[in-house]
Amino acid sequence: MDTRAIAYDCDGTRLTGYAADGAPHRKKPGILVAHEAFGMNDHIRARTRRLAELGYAAFALDMYGAEGLSLPEAVSRHVTLMSAPGLMLARASAAFSVLTALPGVDPERTAAIGFCQGGITALELARGGAPVRCAVGFHPGLMRPAGSPDQPIRAKVLMMIGDQDPDVPPEDRTAFAAEMQSKTVDWQLHLFGGVGHAYTNPDIDRLNRPGYGYNAAADRRSWTMMLALIEEAFEAPAASGLEEHR
Amino acid sequence: MDTRAIAYDCDGTRLTGYAADGAPHRKKPGILVAHEAFGMNDHIRARTRRLAELGYAAFALDMYGAEGLSLPEAVSRHVTLMSAPGLMLARASAAFSVLTALPGVDPERTAAIGFCQGGITALELARGGAPVRCAVGFHPGLMRPAGSPDQPIRAKVLMMIGDQDPDVPPEDRTAFAAEMQSKTVDWQLHLFGGVGHAYTNPDIDRLNRPGYGYNAAADRRSWTMMLALIEEAFEAPAASGLEEHR
Numbered sequence: 001m002d003t004r005a006i007a008y009d010c011d012g013t014r015l016t017g018y019a020a021d022g023a024p025h026r027k028k029p030g031i032l033v034a035h036e037a038f039g040m041n042d043h044i045r046a047r048t049r050r051l052a053e054l055g056y057a058a059f060a061l062d063m064y065g066a067e068g069l070s071l072p073e074a075v076s077r078h079v080t081l082m083s084a085p086g087l088m089l090a091r092a093s094a095a096f097s098v099l100t101a102l103p104g105v106d107p108e109r110t111a112a113i114g115f116c117q118g119g120i121t122a123l124e125l126a127r128g129g130a131p132v133r134c135a136v137g138f139h140p141g142l143m144r145p146a147g148s149p150d151q152p153i154r155a156k157v158l159m160m161i162g163d164q165d166p167d168v169p170p171e172d173r174t175a176f177a178a179e180m181q182s183k184t185v186d187w188q189l190h191l192f193g194g195v196g197h198a199y200t201n202p203d204i205d206r207l208n209r210p211g212y213g214y215n216a217a218a219d220r221r222s223w224t225m226m227l228a229l230i231e232e233a234f235e236a237p238a239a240s241g242l243e244e245h246r
Numbered sequence: 247m248d249t250r251a252i253a254y255d256c257d258g259t260r261l262t263g264y265a266a267d268g269a270p271h272r273k274k275p276g277i278l279v280a281h282e283a284f285g286m287n288d289h290i291r292a293r294t295r296r297l298a299e300l301g302y303a304a305f306a307l308d309m310y311g312a313e314g315l316s317l318p319e320a321v322s323r324h325v326t327l328m329s330a331p332g333l334m335l336a337r338a339s340a341a342f343s344v345l346t347a348l349p350g351v352d353p354e355r356t357a358a359i360g361f362c363q364g365g366i367t368a369l370e371l372a373r374g375g376a377p378v379r380c381a382v383g384f385h386p387g388l389m390r391p392a393g394s395p396d397q398p399i400r401a402k403v404l405m406m407i408g409d410q411d412p413d414v415p416p417e418d419r420t421a422f423a424a425e426m427q428s429k430t431v432d433w434q435l436h437l438f439g440g441v442g443h444a445y446t447n448p449d450i451d452r453l454n455r456p457g458y459g460y461n462a463a464a465d466r467r468s469w470t471m472m473l474a475l476i477e478e479a480f481e482a483p484a485a486s487g488l489e490e491h492r
Contacts, residue, residue, distance in 0.1 A: 163423060163435075177409060180439050186463065187440070189409075193426050193433035217432065224474055228467070 010094035015062040020052035030105030033060040034118030037078040061095030085147030126155035133233035142172040157187040162195030166211035256340035261308040266298035276351030280364030283324040307341030331393030372401035379479035388418040403433040408441030412457035
């Protein structure tokens with residue numbers, strides 16, 4: 001497998017993503033992987049390689065230009081991403097351009113997935129009109145960043161949250177559903193009962209934060225659901241699932 | 247494939263179910279299939295055969311002792327099932343005994359699935375203490391029948407509803423989540439956005455009922471999710487997934 005760090009630029013900020021591809025000489029679907037509020041780390045790189053092992057080309061973006069941040073530093077950068085109008089979409093779009101330019105990627109067949117903050121990132125990319133066929137979130141927040149665009153969403157959207165996630169209050173679920181419904185999106189919302197925030201992150205229990213916790217069953221099931229959706233999306237021409245869905 | 251009608255009795259009422267098994271001489275997981283409020287029909291028999299084609303033994307129960315009912319007749323029987331204390335559970339339990347006695351069924355590995363009213367039936371069977379490993383509902387109602395028992399649920403529960411289903415108001419979702427949470431069940435609730443009631447039933451559009459409608463994408467995805475859960479449940483010893491889940 002070919003894995004490498006790739007430096008790129010977004011409006012003057014130097015960012016460093018991570019690409020994995022088992023067969024870079026051959027065009028295949030490409031998947032953008034968006035990290036948690038903690039930033040790029042080994043967990044995200046491992047997920048990126050898992051996708052490459054399954055036959056996809058994958059590129060993990062970098063929203064921060066820094067790695068190994070302390071928790072307060074990460075929270076501060078997360079807040080900036082959510083509150084500076086258009087910043088999250090600009091950084092996601094820069095990374096999407098890197099993905100589609102990779103030699104092993106068929107730019108007509110792409111998807112975006114993300115964990116925690118990365119779920120917001122994947123959805124924001126779809127809101128911004130990127131031609132991703134799917135936007136998938138694992139324990140995503142469901143709030144919208146400042147300046148979030150309101151154009152139609154063509155991607156199939158799948159958000160999978162823990163029912164006990166303290167960062168996703170019921171009113172956020174309601175607002176998410178209303179937004180998707182108003183845009184006639186092919187969307188799904190999955191609730192894992194008794195499960196909290198960050199259920200895919202095996203290191204999260206170290207935080208000792210109430211309502212946060214790793215959950216092996218939800219981790220495994222959410223990965224399976226994501227794979228099923230991208231397989232469905234990549235088999236059909238872009239947006240064809242949507243017509244059938246309506 | 248061996249398919250046959252099987253007559254059985256529940257407290258003096260004669261019922262007629264439908265069994266399908268591709269290899270009746272060999273023990274395998276058995277799946278109980280619970281019909282919609284319309285009663286047993288060709289749609290349910292087809293689903294039962296699909297399970298047998300996948301290597302399971304399947305038995306479609308009969309809640310009514312009659313087939314080909316008019317809509318008012320079916321509604322009347324549905325209301326009786328929901329309002330006569332213990333009636334739904336008694337009929338589901340009688341059918342479960344038929345399933346586990348089938349020559350091709352390993353009684354230690356069973357699951358219950360159901361459509362519409364049948365989703366309530368599958369869950370009620372789990373509430374009543376039947377050792378099913380999963381209870382899966384396709385566009386189920388989430389209300390509880392009269393006399394619904396409150397003992398612990400050991401089954402993995404998966405309910406998949408259309409977000410626009412007029413028969414599942416938000417307060418029913420909330421009550422369902424609270425009940426599952428109070429019983430510390432391994433449970434999941436999936437919402438298909440923009441989808442209404444009876445999304446798996448290709449004949450439902452003939453009813454011309456607002457909020458009811460077939461949806462090919464939700465039909466296909468819900469079937470895939472059900473299969474993933476029963477595969478997970480039958481690979482592990484009973485209830486082992488629950489320990490991991492907590």
